[in-house]
Amino acid sequence: MMSIIFKFIISLLFFLSCNSFTSTEAYDALDPNGNITIKWDIISWTPDGYVAVVTIYNFQAYRHIQTPGWTLGWTWAKKEIIWSMTGGQATDQGDCSRFKTNIPHCCKKTPKIVDLLPGTPYNQQIANCCKGGVLSSWVQDPANAAGSFQLSVGSAGTSNKTVRVPKNFTLKAPGPGYTCGPAKVVRPTKFITADKRRATQALMTWNVTCTYSQFLAQKAPTCCVSLSAFYNDTIVQCPKCACGCQNNITQPGSCVEAGSPYLASVVSGSSKNSYTPLVQCTSHMCPIRVHWHVKLNYKEYWRVKITVTNFDYRMNYSDWNIVVQHPNFSNLTQTFSFDYKSLTPYGDINDTAMLWGIKFYNDFLMQAGPLGNVQSEVLFRKDATFTFDKGWAFPRRVYFNGDNCVMPPPDAYPWSPNASSQQHISLLTIVMTLLSTLTFMFAYA
Ligand SMILES: *[C@@H]1O[C@H](CO)[C@@H](O)[C@H](O)[C@H]1NC(C)=O
Ligand SMILES: *[C@@H]1O[C@H](CO)[C@@H](O)[C@H](O)[C@H]1NC(C)=O
Ligand SMILES: *[C@@H]1O[C@H](CO)[C@@H](O)[C@H](O)[C@H]1NC(C)=O
Ligand SMILES: *[C@@H]1O[C@H](CO)[C@@H](O)[C@H](O)[C@H]1NC(C)=O
Ligand SMILES: *[C@@H]1O[C@H](CO)[C@@H](O)[C@H](O)[C@H]1NC(C)=O
Ligand SMILES: *[C@@H]1O[C@H](CO)[C@@H](O)[C@H](O)[C@H]1NC(C)=O
Ligand SMILES: *[C@@H]1O[C@H](CO)[C@@H](O)[C@H](O)[C@H]1NC(C)=O
Ligand SMILES: *[C@@H]1O[C@H](CO)[C@@H](O)[C@H](O)[C@H]1NC(C)=O
Ligand SMILES: *[C@@H]1O[C@H](CO)[C@@H](O)[C@H](O)[C@H]1NC(C)=O
Ligand SMILES: *[C@@H]1O[C@H](CO)[C@@H](O)[C@H](O)[C@H]1NC(C)=O
Ligand SMILES: *[C@@H]1O[C@H](CO)[C@@H](O)[C@H](O)[C@H]1NC(C)=O
Numbered sequence: 001m002m003s004i005i006f007k008f009i010i011s012l013l014f015f016l017s018c019n020s021f022t023s024t025e026a027y028d029a030l031d032p033n034g035n036i037t038i039k040w041d042i043i044s045w046t047p048d049g050y051v052a053v054v055t056i057y058n059f060q061a062y063r064h065i066q067t068p069g070w071t072l073g074w075t076w077a078k079k080e081i082i083w084s085m086t087g088g089q090a091t092d093q094g095d096c097s098r099f100k101t102n103i104p105h106c107c108k109k110t111p112k113i114v115d116l117l118p119g120t121p122y123n124q125q126i127a128n129c130c131k132g133g134v135l136s137s138w139v140q141d142p143a144n145a146a147g148s149f150q151l152s153v154g155s156a157g158t159s160n161k162t163v164r165v166p167k168n169f170t171l172k173a174p175g176p177g178y179t180c181g182p183a184k185v186v187r188p189t190k191f192i193t194a195d196k197r198r199a200t201q202a203l204m205t206w207n208v209t210c211t212y213s214q215f216l217a218q219k220a221p222t223c224c225v226s227l228s229a230f231y232n233d234t235i236v237q238c239p240k241c242a243c244g245c246q247n248n249i250t251q252p253g254s255c256v257e258a259g260s261p262y263l264a265s266v267v268s269g270s271s272k273n274s275y276t277p278l279v280q281c282t283s284h285m286c287p288i289r290v291h292w293h294v295k296l297n298y299k300e301y302w303r304v305k306i307t308v309t310n311f312d313y314r315m316n317y318s319d320w321n322i323v324v325q326h327p328n329f330s331n332l333t334q335t336f337s338f339d340y341k342s343l344t345p346y347g348d349i350n351d352t353a354m355l356w357g358i359k360f361y362n363d364f365l366m367q368a369g370p371l372g373n374v375q376s377e378v379l380f381r382k383d384a385t386f387t388f389d390k391g392w393a394f395p396r397r398v399y400f401n402g403d404n405c406v407m408p409p410p411d412a413y414p415w416s417p418n419a420s421s422q423q424h425i426s427l428l429t430i431v432m433t434l435l436s437t438l439t440f441m442f443a444y445a
Contacts, residue, residue, distance in 0.1 A: 026429040028212070030323060030345050030352055030399070036171060036178065036210045038072065041189050041202035042163070045249075048161065049080065050203075051387060055128065056136040056171075058145040059213035061343055062323050062354050063402030069133015070147075071172040073112045077164030080156045082106040087120075087129025088113050088149025104154065110168075114294075115147055115168075126150045137402075139341050139354050140321055160204040167207045177217030180210040194223075214403050218322060220244050222277075223405035225398050229294035231388060232414035238284035242406040246281055255281040256313065256367075269409035274356040280368050287312035288400045294393045301333060301379050302386075302393070306355070308370035308400065310365050320374070321356035323399040327392075329353045331381040337362060338376035338409040351396075390414040 028034055042050045056070065071091070080092060093374045094108030115133035116124065117264040128148040136144040138277040157163035169180035188202040224238035246255055258280050277287040289309045296303040308322060327340065330350040338355040345352065355376065357363035393412035398405040 028402075029156050029404075030325065030397070031061040031063075034212070036060065036209065036212075038169065038171075038180070038208040039189065040165075040183070040206050040208075042160075042204040043202060045158050045203065046148055046154070047154060047158070049083075049153040049158060051150065051152045051156045053126070053150045055146055055148040055149055056135065059138055060402065061139045062321050062399065063135065064136050064137040064140065064319055066318050067132055067134055067404050069115055069131075071112050071114050071133070071170075071174060072136065072165035073110060073168075073170040073172075075110050075168040076166055078155065080166075081154045082111060082151040083154045085113075085149060085151045086124050087149070100158040105151075111445075112318050113149065113151075115149070121139065124129065134318075138353065139343065140339075140356050143399065146164055147392055163204060165228045170209070171210045175217060177199040177212050177214070178210040179210050179213065183208045212402070217403075221406045222286060222403050223288040223290065223400040223408050224284045224396075225395070225405045226289060226291045227293075227394050227408060227413060228291070228386070229393060230296065230412045231294075231416045233389070234414050236408045236412050236414060236439070238282075238286060238289055239406055239408055240283045240350065242284040243279075246285060255279050256283060257281050264424045267442050276314075278314045280311040282315070283309060284406075286406070287390075288317065288405070290398050290400060290405055292395055292398075294388070295377065295386070298359060300382055302382060302388075304378045304380070304393070305375060306338070306378060307373055307375040308365060313368045316367050317401065319356065319363055320365045321354055323352060323397075323402075325352045326395045327351050328380050328383075331383065332378060333381050334379040336379075337341040338374075338378075338379075342397065358403075363379035391415075 013367065037059055039055045039057065040052050041055070042052045043053045054072075056072065058065065062444045063194050081096075083102070084105050090108070090111045091097065092108060092115055093104075093106050094111075096107040099107075100165055116130040117132045118130055126148060128146060131144070131147055131410045134144075135147055165183040169183065170199070171178040171180055177313050185204065185206045188205045189202045192199050192242060199397070224239050224242040224403035226235040226238045230235070244245075244254070252268070256278060268432050279287050282289075285286055288312065289311065291305075291307040291309065293305040293307070295305045306324075308320070308373065309370065310317065329352060332340070332342075335355065337358060339358055341354050343352045343354055344350050355378075357365070357374055362376075365374050367374045391410055394413055395407075396408070
């Protein structure tokens with residue numbers, strides 16, 4: 001018992017040290033170094049500027065950018081213009097009336113760049129481009145976690161002494177959430193040719209790092225967790241109003257009833273491209289629910305069924321993922337119909353796992369409705385001190401697509417009928433309540 005309490009105190013300390021950062025900057029305890037790095041490599045000088053390849057690397061373990069993809073913006077330091085682009089395009093040309101013969105691609109002071117779509121003609125492509133702005137997360141698919149475009153800049157400096165780096169980088173994915181730091185000139189990138197027999201290097205390189213904060217992205221949570229177990233009939237639902245409350249008086253139509261005739265007209269209506277969720281009416285009002293069901297107890301193993309349900313009629317999630325923190329993940333033995341990888345943000349503490357859908361099987365979480373769910377089962381090996389008591393079988397934290405899910409309060413977890421030692425239970429309950437209260441305080445303060 002003492003060792004369990006000790007572990008809790010350790011994790012409490014971890015928690016405090018990690019969460020004290022969230023109030024000041026974007027910091028994710030489960031992905032402490034997660035960031036998106038934007039690298040500009042100048043590959044040649046032109047009579048009035050330079051040609052640069054810009055690469056966006058998604059170094060986040062589990063947060064990806066899904067369709068309709070990223071939009072990258074910046075403010076030019078001087079009067080630069082973009083003569084031409086390949087592998088990407090500026091969304092708005094702006095006022096190029098001062099040019100008479102050659103008309104630039106974009107004359108705006110603050111250009112906004114988007115990726116081209118797959119299937120772009122070859123003469124407009126460069127390596128690593130044209131993914132419709134989609135970037136996989138680093139753990140899920142590192143080969144597709146970067147995207148590039150090339151641009152030819154005019155009215156700019158023509159040497160590494162006179163070039164001015166752009167300012168005020170912004171990254172939308174497609175909504176808010178990312179904050180970008182200043183561009184820093186770094187050691188020029190070295191490129192190795194495919195046959196590895198020659199290295200070339202950029203004439204000048206700068207980097208920009210952007211980090212994500214869930215609290216910039218949206219005020220309310222977007223996901224909640226419900227729990228159940230074979231040894232108890234109670235299904236512990238998501239906390240009421242976890243992501244918002246039903247309010248028919250001030251906000252009629254804030255949610256729709258499943259199967260209501262009104263549904264078809266809203267979903268196919270003109271606001272289809274809006275990213276505000278249109279959720280099914282539930283007590284929690286979350287677009288996403290993750291259900292954790294302790295299903296079976298074998299002699300040497302125990303089995304959990306995980307179901308992810310989409311309640312949003314306006315959103316299909318492609319390449320979704322969940323991250324689960326549970327002390328027994330080091331003994332995970334097998335997952336059925338999800339891909340799995342262990343995350344070890346603190347090196348030796350192996351209690352966090354990322355799960356995602358199998359390509360072409362269940363990597364697409366369909367909009368709300370009969371098909372709007374994905375599920376899998378997970379098998380854990382028991383250890384000597386195995387017990388279902390005291391909520392041990394339930395996860396500590398769950399993320400969906402990188403956003404923290406609201407957990408039920410620990411004292412509501414389904415109890416096993418054999419949970420005997422009330423005194424220890426209440427002690428654990430206090431510690432766990434404290435933990436979740438702290439998360440909440442730091443997170444939604
Ligand atoms: C961004 O992530 C990369 C890869 O994890 C890491 O090497 C780099 O230090 C990070 N940058 C910052 C500013 O945290
Ligand atoms: C600029 O180029 C010169 C050589 O041409 C080099 O010595 C210097 O380090 C470069 N400066 C930067 C900031 O890259
Ligand atoms: C960059 O953004 C900040 C804050 O939004 C603003 O004060 C500043 O003037 C901007 N700089 C440029 C060069 O646009
Ligand atoms: C700049 O970004 C590139 C690509 O992520 C990385 O390899 C390089 O280490 C970064 N340089 C610095 C100084 O952060
Ligand atoms: C809101 O309206 C729906 C049907 O229109 C009803 O089922 C639900 O109970 C109402 N909720 C509240 C809080 O009044
Ligand atoms: C989700 O995908 C299905 C099947 O591809 C499609 O019929 C539906 O219109 C999509 N919904 C949204 C909101 O994009
Ligand atoms: C963590 O546990 C998983 C599953 O047992 C294992 O595959 C992985 O190698 C472990 N990682 C570390 C760093 O111990
Ligand atoms: C994992 O299983 C091994 C062998 O059964 C056991 O020694 C270890 O304590 C278990 N770890 C956890 C965290 O359950
Ligand atoms: C999980 O791991 C802890 C610590 O090793 C152990 O005490 C507990 O019995 C395990 N619980 C389950 C359900 O395996
Ligand atoms: C099931 O768990 C609930 C707590 O969520 C508890 O109130 C109830 O007594 C448990 N039922 C049994 C049969 O243990
Ligand atoms: C509860 O205890 C009984 C008898 O001691 C045992 O048969 C049963 O498997 C236990 N149930 C759980 C969930 O541990």
